[in-house]
Each structure stands twice: as structure tokens, then as C-alpha cells.
Amino acid sequence: xxxxTYSKKETIPLQILPRSLSNLQFVLGHTRAxxxxxxxxxxxxxxxxxxxxxxEVLPYDESEVQALLIELQKEPFHWRMMITLALTTGxxxxxxxGLKWKYMDLDNGIIDVA
Numbered sequence: 845x846x847x848x849t850y851s852k853k854e855t856i857p858l859q860i861l862p863r864s865l866s867n868l869q870f871v872l873g874h875t876r877a878x879x880x881x882x883x884x885x886x887x888x889x890x891x892x893x894x895x896x897x898x899x900e901v902l903p904y905d906e907s908e909v910q911a912l913l914i915e916l917q918k919e920p921f922h923w924r925m926m927i928t929l930a931l932t933t934g935x936x937x938x939x940x941x942g943l944k945w946k947y948m949d950l951d952n953g954i955i956d957v958a
Contacts, residue, residue: 866893904931929955
């Protein structure tokens with residue numbers, strides 16, 4: 845299991861906060877610790893989630909993709925393959941990183957991402 849710890853000097857990425865708060869509210873809200881008086885009250889019951897502002901994603905235009913593909917020819921094969929797959933399939937990072945040869949049918953040009 846992966847655990848990330850942050851020192852007092854480090855800042856926690858904003859995207860982590862709502863999920864962490866939801867997890868705390870779930871754990872403390874769905875236990876009977878406050879009801880059984882193990883704790884006085886649920887410390888996160890009235891905490892509001894911070895607002896997360898989502899950035900607009902601007903896709904590359906055709907000339908940017910062409911320039912990137914040309915520059916990729918100078919890079920190692922694994923980077924050329926990953927970035928070409930990302931550009932041509934629309935796979936997300938986690939899907940790309942989770943690919944294995946057993947999910948690829950090279951004869952029929954199919955990648956199984958399910």
C-alpha cells in the first residue's frame with residue numbers, strides 16, 4: 845500500500861484534500877465511535893470541502909501533434925511508443941501505464957483497456 849506523508853513545510857496538492865476529507869467523513873461518520881462515546885463528537889462532521897477549480901484542457905492542434913511526432917524520433921523507443929499511443933488513442937496516463945503485452949492484439953491492431 846502506498847502512503848504519502850507531508851512535512852509541515854510541504855503543501856498538500858489541492859486535488860488530494862476533497863478525497864481525504866471525504867474519506868475521513870466516511871470513516872468517522874459511519875462508525876459508532878461518537879454514538880458510543882468513544883470520542884466526544886465527529887471532528888470532521890461540519891468541515892466543508894475546499895472548492896477545486898478544474899483547468900480547461902486544450903487539445904493539441906494538428907501542427908503541434910506533427911511537431912511532437914517529429915521531435916519524438918530523437919527519443920528512446922519506449923517514449924516514442926507511450927507518447928504516440930497517448931496522442932492517437934486518447935488513453936489516460938493510468939491506462940497507458942497499466943498496459944501489458946497480453947492486452948495487445950498486434951495482428952488486428954487492438955488494445956484491450958477494459
